[in-house]
Amino acid sequence: DVLFRLLLIRDSRVGKTCLLCRFTDNEFHSSHISTIGSQGVDFKMNTIEVDGIKVRIQIWDTAGQERYQTITKQYRRARGIFLVYDISSERSYQHIMKWVSVVNEYAPEGVQKILIGNKADEEQKRQVGRKQGQQLTKEYGMDFYKTSACTNLNIKESFTRLTELVLQAHRKELDGVRTRASKELALAELEEDERQTGSP
Amino acid sequence: MDQSVAIQETLAEGEYCIIAVQGVLCEGDSRQSRLLGLVRYRLEHGGQEHALFLYTHRRMAITGDDVCLDQIVPVSRDFTLEEVSSDGELYILGSDVTVQLDTAELSLTFQLPFGSHTRMFLQEVARACPGLDPATRDPEFQWLSRYRCTEMEPLPRGGNSALGTWPGCARIGGGRYPSGEGRWGLEEARLQGWALLCVGGVVMELPGFLLAEAAAGADPWGSAGGAVRRRDEELEEAAEMSAAAGSRDRDSSGGSHLDNLRPNGKGLFVDQSSRGQDKPENLLTRQTKSKLEITDMVRSSTITVSDKAHILSMQKFGLRETLVKSYLMQKEEDYTYIQNFRFFVGTYNVNGQSPKECLQPWLSHGIQAPDVYCVGFQELDLSKEAFFFHDTPKEEEWFKAVSESLHPDAKYAKVKFIRLVGIMLLLYVKQEHAAHISEVEAETVGTGIMGRMGNKGGVAIRFKFHNTSICVVNSHLAAHTEEYERRNQDYKDICSRMQFCQVDPSLPPLTISKHDVILWLGDLNYRIEELDVEKVKKLIEEKDFQTLYAYDQLKTQVAAKAVFEGFTEGELTFQPTYKYDTGSDEWDTSEKCRAPAWCDRILWKGKNITQLSYQSHMALKTSDHKPVSSEFDIGVRVKNEELYRKTLEEIVRSLDKMENANIPSVSLSKLEFCFQNVKYMQLQVESFTIHNGQVPCQFEFINKPGEESYCRQWLNANPSKGFLLPDSAIEIELEIFVTKTMATKLNSGEDKIEDILVLHLDRGKDYFLSVSGNYVPSCFGSPIHTLCYMREPISDLPLETVRELTLMPLWTEDDGSQLENPMEIPKELWMMVDYLYRNAAQEEDLFQQPGRRLEFEHIRDCLDTGMIENLDTLCILHHSVAEALLLFLESLPEPVICYSAYHNCLECSGNYTASKQVISTLPTFHKNVFNYLLAFLRQLLENSEKNHLDENILASIFGSLLLRNPAGQQKLEMAEKKAQEFIHQFLCNSP
Structure with missing residues (x-):
């Protein structure tokens, strides 16, 4: 019923390709050929139902390297953005700030953002503290999810959450869709009323 | 986007927009957009008529609110819509299709968009044309009368005027009509339902059958409209998303270069005796790119972009939903279980009476509360009013x-209520x-008078209860004992003509047989035959229903598979329900003294159905029939x-x-x-392979x-684009080649x-x-003055120095530069000229024979590294050095005679003194180079006996090198001639 685009933004190697696979196919490929093929723009389709509305989502994943920024900005026309860092990489966390400013510069107004600390399963390699994620969340007013593509932690939750946020942001356009969804029920109620008034 | 859905919203019931296309109406010089919809109307008596509805519209029509009916052109016998090709004009693939619409009354010209949709539209219109077969009736277009004016006029009743020919076209005043918002009002429905029938030369008026439909509270357009809006949103979204892709496609077509049209191939220093000798730049150019693709122009047109959006949204989404539905159907058993629900089915022929007694004995006595009630009546009202006006208290x-x-x-x-004259069906369910x-x-189907009228026939309600589809039919079949074959036929007609709309208008209508459960009740009118009345009555008295049943027409007809195939009926354990004296339980005592019969029956078809009871109700005495009821437990998929x-x-x-x-x-x-150490005019190639996955793909x-x-x-x-089959691979070569146009900036x-x-x-x-x-910076592509300031070979200089010197403005030489003393002319020029002067002054066809590619690279390296002596030790063709000299001059970013002096030189090309004057205004280094080169050329001419050079040859070679048009590549023959003439003077005269 509704179709829109979500974008994954991240540094290289924060496990986003795995995230993409989890989001869409609910699969996890641990042995991912990381470099070849990760340079560029990839997308996958996903369909979920939120609040009675069928939502078709194109999830775009763009190369994170700085040198591609002038090219990737054209792909940023999304309704919602996942900002992803790797909890085992301090650097990827630091870069979130940079990504936020890039997003603010290029993304359309009203774009919804959500912060994701991925690789939560690699607790032993953790470099970014729990509080740091929360802190960014406060600073930028974003929701925060600690996820793991490996253990499927919070994948669906974060995904659904961002979709909800986008739907909320476009509530007005969607009101029509919602009323139609409840149409059948309304029909039955109507008939019942008729009978009550029709009876003596 | 299929705009026919928008049109459909504005149409009345029975009218169907087959296809719509957006075109441009051309009237004189005016061009106005119109939506053309081909509308079909099914006539009550069979057959169909068509008309072309023309709408003005805003943007792309998505709902009925976007279109406004402008004109209707009935598809009559004299209607033609033909493609016209404009004479003398070149047919361009992808251009609009011009069509001419002609009828007896009018002639219109439209331009329709190129493509298969327009083709389809024209085909459908052609199919809709009534043709010239005199056997078929002339279309009358009665149904279009509603559109004649904005106010609804009462339809003329009777008289030939109503049957008169339809005026060629009807123009609608303003505002669209009717609104697509709600269901039809009763008034409209009734008028619409009027049909005029000509029986034996007498014009009769008969009401249509649509009142019950309108009164029943269905809202078919409401749901259809919803579907339309939903699709629309998908489309807009999809269009937005594809816009990025579309614009990229457009961009890619923009990269054509005139350079690419040069015919010579990739090789360097190819011996091509046929090439133009006066164009030395041809010697070293090659076809760099081949991006000019005619196909790009078609692909990047806006029509294609919107087509893409179309494919992305409509078809894909439609397909997807259908797929989901069919998978759900396939896996139904995975997520449903069977639960029994109690159904009460009752039928009662009330013989036109009003209810005089309580119906509880029939409907609720002695049973537990059913979940569903299906109650059918026949002969509800036998009055003429009911028959003609379709209205009954x-x-x-x-x-x-x-x-x-x-x-x-x-x-x-x-849940639902439907009536066709006297045949009524009510459906109730428990509130929960x-x-x-x-x-x-x-829906209703009439099988009475003329085989169509509602005095006999059937009504049906179909619905989905949980996940099971159920159809309940109430029918009143033809009367009279001997008419059993008519009854069979009525049954068949009801089955074939009863069609229900689907939620998805693109799906074919449903028929009775396409349901999981079918409950058929009614006064089926089958009688008991071959027994006289007394015998029948005696068997009834003895309650020997089994014996009696053997003579039941329905039993024998079912056994003969002539009717109700696949249906089941429970055992008849009650006495016939027809015909009694009204108000009593006495058999018919009237003159006719009809034999008793089981007219009123209940049958079923489907799985998981158990009949619990099947009985008549003698307590009710209002009618000459007794009501019949049956309880079922029906297993419904929940x-x-x-x-x-x-x-x-x-x-x-x-x-x-x-x-x-x-x-x-x-x-x-x-x-x-x-790419390491890329050098001037030295091809470097790296290749890689694209391995395709499992999906055929096009890359670019x-x-x-x-x-x-x-x-x-x-x-x-x-290649820069191509197509790959699954699992195939292609090798792509990335080639780097720096030519004069890029060298300076590098x-x-x-x-x-x-x-x-x-x-x-x-x-x-x-x-x-x-x-x-x-x-690797090279002297090729470096400005003259830059080279003069480079006392060292260019390769010995730090890159930073090369950069600075290259960017140095041309006129800096006079400001008492702090740079070390420049040379008078570039040393690289001197090296080549000196070499030629020493070795090749007598060389035959100097400057006219091609050099060798590999040797050029050696010469370039010698010049750039200052290894002048190598030039002599290498065994190279003199022609290679000569060509290198020409290349050197050609790659100068500022020609020897500066661009600013170009026009002056052409102007005074006949005047040697003035020409010398112009030369004296050149920057010093350029002036030096000019004089030096001309002195060398004059030296060569002294050996013309050996080298066969003359002034004309040299002037034509060097004219276009020393004097270059600042405007760029366009070469005017006149200008070139003058440039040659200019050089010619200096060759003939000593300074």
């Missing part, structure tokens, strides 16, 4: 009587089940919401997966390309945002060997390939 009376007599233990909600009733539709959600999710997930697997994907053998290097070509000028991918650092290529897969991913490398 009995409807309300019996509806009330039934509603009051439903089982007191439960609350019921009325109301939410599980969906897709309710009701969704387990949890399992349903899971199944649906699985299906959606698997479709997503399938879709994602169908996104083209390739693997590239290499993503980073580094596309332009980056804001760029006009997919890569920098010095780079080329070969020297100055304004350009670098750095680029990112975007390899785009159609409908798929984009891959980024990064190209990097370093350029």
Whole structure:
């Protein structure tokens, strides 16, 4: 019923390709050929139902390297953005700030953002503290999810959450869709009323 | 976007927009957009008529509110719509289709968009034309009378005027009519339902059958409108998303270069005796790119972009939903379980009477409260008024009587109500089940007078209860003992003509047989035959129903498979329900003294149905029939919401997966390309392989945002686009070749060997390939003054110095420069001229024979490294050095005679003194170079006996090198001649 685009933004190697696979196919490929093929723009389709509305989502994943920024900005026309860092990489966390400013510069107004600390399963390699994620969340007013593509932690939750946020942001356009969804029920109620008034 | 849906919203019932196309109405010079909709109307007596509805519209019509009816052109016998080709004009593929619409009254010209949709439209229109067969009736277009004016006029009743010919076209005043918002009002429905019949020369008026439909409270357009809006949103979204892709496609077509049209191939220093000798730049150019693709122009047109959006949204989405539905159907058993519901089915022929007694004995006595009530009546009203005006007070009376007599233990909600003259069917469900009733539709079929009228026939209600589809039919079949074959035929007619709309208007209508459960009740009118009345009555008295049943027509007809095939009926354990004296239980005592018969019956078809009772109700005495009832336990498929959600999710997930697997994907053998020490005019090639995955794909290097070509000028991918079959591979060569136009900027650092290529897969991913490398600065492409300031060979200088000197403005020489003493002329020029002067002054055809590519590279390296002595020790062709000299002059960013002096020189080309004057105004280094070169050329002419050179040859070679048009590549013959003349003077005269 509704179709829109979500974008994954991240540094290289924060496990986003795995995230993409989890989001869409609910699969996890641990042995991912990381470099070849990760340079560029990839997308996958996903369909979920939120609040009675069928939502078709194109999830775009763009190369994170700085040198591609002038090219990737054209792909940023999304309704919602996942900002992803790797909890085992301090650097990827630091870069979130940079990504936020890039997003603010290029993304359309009203774009919804959500912060994701991925690789939560690699607790032993953790470099970014729990509080740091929360802190960014406060600073930028974003929701925060600690996820793991490996253990499927919070994948669906974060995904659904961002979709909800986008739907909320476009509530007005969607009101029509919602009323139609409840149409059948309304029909039955109507008939019942008729009978009550029709009876003596 | 199929705009016929928008049109459909504005149409009345029975009218169907087959296809719509958006075109341009051409009237003189005016061009106005019109939506053309081909509308079909099915006539009551069979057959159909068509008309072309023309609408003005805003934007792309999506709902009925977007269109406004402008004109109707009935598709009559004299109607033609033909494609016209404009004479003398070249037919351009992809251009609009001009069509001419002609009728007896008018002639219109339209331009329709190129493409298959327009083709389809024209085909449909052609099919709609009534043809010239005199056997078929002339279309009358009665149905269009509603559109004649905005106010509804009463239809003329009777008289020939109504049958008169329809005026050729009707123009509508303003405002669209009717509104597509609600269901039809009663008034409209009745008028619409009028049909005029000509029987034996007498014009009769008969009411149509649509009142019951209108009164029944269905809202078919409401749901259809919803579907339309929903699609519309998908479309807009999809269009937006594809816009990015579309614009990329457009960009890529912009990168054509005039250079590419040069015919010579890739090789350097090829011996081509046929080439023009006066154009030395041809010697060393090659075809760099072949981006000019005619196909691009077609692909990048806006029509194609919108087509793409179309494909992305409509078809794909429609397909997807259908797929989900059919998978759900396939897996129904996974998420449903069977639950029994109690159905009460009753039939009662009331013989035109009003309810006089309580119906509880029939409807609720002695049974537990059923979940569903299906109650049918026949002969509800036998008056003429009911027949003609389709309006009867009995409807309300019996509806009330039934509603009051439903089982007191439960609350019921009325689901649907349908009536055809005297045949009425009511459907109630327990209130708590109301939410599980969906897709309710009701229809009627008349089989009476003329085989169409509503005095006999059937009505039906279909619905979905939980996940099971159910159809309830109430029929009143033909009367009289001997007419059993008519009854069989009525049954068949009801089956074939009863059609229910589907929620999805694109799906074919449903018929009775396409339901999980069919309950058929009614006065089927089958009699008992071959027994005299007394014998029948005696058997009844003895309650020997079994013996009697053997003579029942319905039994024998079913056994003969002539009717109700596949249906089951319970055992008849009650006495015939017809015909009694009204108000009693006595058999018919009238003159006719009809034999008793089981007229009123209940049959069923489907799985999981158990009949619990089948009986008549003698207590009711209002009619000459007794009511019949039957209780059933029907196993209905009920969704387990949890399992349903899971199944649906699985299906959606698997479709997503399938879709994602169908996104083209390739693997590239290499993503980073580094070109070391790129040199002037020295080809470097790196190759990589694209291995395709499982999906056929089309790949192409596309332009980056804001760029006009997919890569920098010095780079080329070969091939730059192509098609790959599954599992196949292709090798792509990335070629770097720096020519004069790029060399200066690479020297100055304004350009670098750095680029990112975007390899785009159609409908798929984009891959980024990064190209990097370093350029080795060369004297080729360096300005004259820069070279004069380079006392060292260029390769010995730090890159920074080369950059600074290259960027040094031309006129800096006079400001008492702090730079060390410049040389008078570039040493590289001196090296080549000196070499030729020493070795090749007598060489035959000097400057006219091609050099060798490899030797050029040696010469370049010698000049750039200052290894002048190598030039002599290398065994090279003199012609190679001569050509290098020409190349050197050609690659100067500022020609020897500066661009600013170009026009002056041409002007005074006949005047030697003035010419010398112009030369004296050149910057010192340029002046030096000019004088030096001319002195050398004059030296060569002294050996003309040996080298066969003369002034004309040299003037033609050097004219266009020393004097270059600042405007660029365009070469005017006149200007070239003058340039040659200018040089000619200096060759003939000593300074």
